[in-house]
Amino acid sequence: MGVSFDLFGTLVSVDRPTDPTEAVARELERRGVAVPDDWADAYAETHIDAPEGAEVPLPAHVAHALRSRGVDLEGTENAARRAVVAAFDPEVRTRDGALEALDAAREHGPVAICSNCSVPELVGRTLVRADFGRDDVDAIVTSVGCGWRKPAPQIFELTATRLGVSTAELVHVGDDPRTDGGVERVGGTAVILEETPLLEVPNRLTTLTEADDER
Structure with a gap:
């Protein structure tokens, strides 16, 4: 067994963060990423078409949400990962x-x-x-x-x-x-x-x- x-x-x-959307936005801003005005909508949308049951890593979701609003992550490619990890630091x-x-x-x-x-x-x-x-x-x-x-x-x-x-x-x-x-x-x-x-x-x-x- x-x-x-x-x-x-x-x-x-x-x-856990009481408002994950805001917690991630705050950590992104600390890393120099411009957070769009409609971030709450972007965060809530589906950006990655994954099979049923598949896990979408939250940093990937955040990066896609930013790009969907025209945010350029060049030079800050790891900012989404670092922001997510910091926002959920337990x-x-x-x-x-x-x-x-x-x-x-x-x-x-x-x-x-x-x-x-x-x-x-x-x-x-x-x-x-x-x-x-x-x-x-x-x-x-x-x-x-x-x-x-x-x-x-x-x-x-x-x-x-x-x-x-x-x-x-x-x-x-x-x-x-x-x-x-x-x-x-x-x-x-x-x-x-x-x-x-x-x-x-x-x-x-x-x-x-x-x-x-x-x-």
Whole structure:
């Protein structure tokens, strides 16, 4: 068995910008980028035609939104990425039961983080500030890294591959039934926090292991 955990809302809580559009605009201006007057409209529009379930990195979306309004990014090509990363730089709180759940998961097999995140570097910055880190898991799979968002099957298939288990052997723990429950589409098992609180996850993993042993 391999166990993957959603990150945001499951293992950690983070403070997100109350107005992401304005937060990104502010960081763009700090980097010398002229933000158009109708930035809110530009930010809200779809600029990249991506397949269903695909992740569009937020810096790419921001760059396309600026260009759609005639903003020349020559000489500031990396400004969109830096602005997005700064706008979403997180305050991190490790949730009660997270460390115990991770410890319990490692007793049953390899462990991964499988997280939806359109902001480059956000997962890494979060792990630096959490009470656990990269060394506490065997793999980190993000939507911005692999190109697919949960509940797309591809992200769960990649997570299973990284852990060296089949998708049927993958148990995914998360807080969102719609996205995290997608693991069941590839034959895995979802443990959703509204049904199994984080503090009860260790017992749930033991129950799943015992059930596998009896088969």
